[in-house]
């Protein structure tokens with residue numbers, strides 16, 4: 145995946161709680177097995193459109209519902225690399241990290257200010273090394289993200305490759321022990 | 332201090348402890364379906380990686396498959412290509428595949444348990460959020476994205492963050508005609524669509540001990556609709572009796588050894604939870620949803636809310652939902668007329684669900700102008716329902732009797748609502764467009780959905796069945 149360090153650009157505002165992944169990427173397009181080119185289907189049943197805007201400011205519980213990673217691929221296809229919200233559906237947030245999209249969780253008051261700023265077309269700067277979001281001339285707003293996820297994004301790590309490179313012996317040892325303790329899982 | 336069921340499941344699968352509560356977990360089993368796997372298999376191929384343990388995966392096409400005629404290429408060439416890709420991948424990578432016309436076909440979350448692929452004490456994942464279902468067996472089961480599916484195929488592991496724990500204590504006897512679905516809808520209405528986010532939810536208490544496996548699966552299935560990736564019930568004698576003799580369940584001496592281990596998984600008496608809730612089921616009423624999120628529900632005798640009398644921060648959300656749903660503020664739920672009925676989905680398509688719906692349908696007729704369908708969760712369920720005479724009851728009442736699949740839960744095949752159509756549905760999501768672009772969904776139990784089919788509107792099944800038992 146593409147690494148994420150810093151970005152500056154405009155933001156789109158979608159100020160509505162519980163936007164689920166069916167709204168982000170309607171199910172009838174799920175028979176498409178490609179990952180690229182899905183931006184055309186993002187929010188297909190809503191009037192809302194995003195084009196070449198790197199930041200999306202969203203409502204609480206954004207990306208709840210279905211685990212479909214197509215929702216993230218579609219947003220990526222629209223150029224989105226960072227989503228700011230008071231909270232995210234958990235599977236969606238994990239899918240974001242694995243695709244180089246940064247989910248930023250901030251408290252509702254900060255997000256509300258950012259919705260207004262986004263609507264006015266102000267520039268957002270998202271800085272992952274510093275863990276801050278700066279909007280226009282405001283003081284930078286700090287955010288928290290678990291360190292392993294931050295490192296994965298900063299380095300553009302492929303999780304599968306990292307596990308294979310580092311944990312092969314530990315996995316084999318685990319399997320050996322489990323096989324003797326729970327042989328029914330290996331028959 | 333004692334440990335919770337969740338902690339026991341987690342600790343027994345840590346391959347390597349990590350930083351910030353993120354451990355490398357061993358994944359025992361994966362269910363694979365046509366929508367979230369093509370990209371994962373492609374990632375393996377592109378990187379030249381092998382599948383680490385082929386026997387730990389089970390593949391089936393369920394989301395986009397037709398349920399009326401199995402002639403896929405004729406109905407939707409894109410879906411046909413997707414199913415063909417799954418078949419090809421299963422063949423090339425040596426993964427067990429349950430074909431569309433075989434006896435083992437069905438919705439992933441129905442066939443996993445049915446085949447004994449789902450077992451207590453294991454970790455189980457699937458590129459599907461309703462993987463929560465399998466927690467009903469005391470398995471640590473959660474939904475993942477397609478990228479993670481590829482990681483599990485190659486490594487048999489995932490890096491995961493340990494969740495906080497919530498226990499929901501259920502007591503009181505479930506009243507006649509109230510179902511596990513009503514417990515779920517009432518709980519979600521109470522705690523909200525993100526009320527359990529970040530928690531692993533364990534359902535416990537005497538009412539859980541009394542609940543059958545189908546009910547436990549329904550409850551765990553709906554846990555994701557409260558925002559949690561994990562629903563759990565400790566395995567007990569009900570679990571063991573249900574599993575014994577199933578194709579994938581251990582047999583002989585292995586069975587006894589397994590049961591001894593599974594019995595050790597229950598939460599310790601002094602285990603601590605981050606949050607606890609209690610629910611008395613003795614006065615539980617059938618619930619239905621009126622909005623576009625599973626937490627927008629109410630008892631069937633209630634009314635659609637008035638946005639103006641809601642908390643200020645909720646008003647816009649309620650108004651928006653009512654607008655989409657085409658409902659008047661304050662109207663009685665029982666005054667809502669429906670066009671379609673869908674009895675199916677991984678939430679409510681098991682034999683127990685079909686039995687209770689058939690009890691309501693027996694000797695009655697689907698209201699004129701209503702189109703109602705029953706879509707069993709698996710080929711085995713379908714066969715059993717036919718053997719028990721349920722299919723005949725449904726057909727005689729005017730229901731369509733279909734083949735297994737996700738069908739109108741997700742509207743990826745030809746089973747979908749037309750814009751503006753209103754459906755009484757036993758599925759799990761009433762999201763905008765979930766059952767078809769512009770479609771309107773009211774979630775409810777199989778008993779309530781059957782009552783809606785008979786009356787042509789949202790109805791209290793207790794009234795429909797009054798005087799019959």
Ligand code: SF4
Pocket residue numbers: 393394438439440459461676677678736737740741758759
């Ligand atoms: S029945 Fe519905 S919720 Fe269940 S797996 Fe299929 S699409 Fe998903």
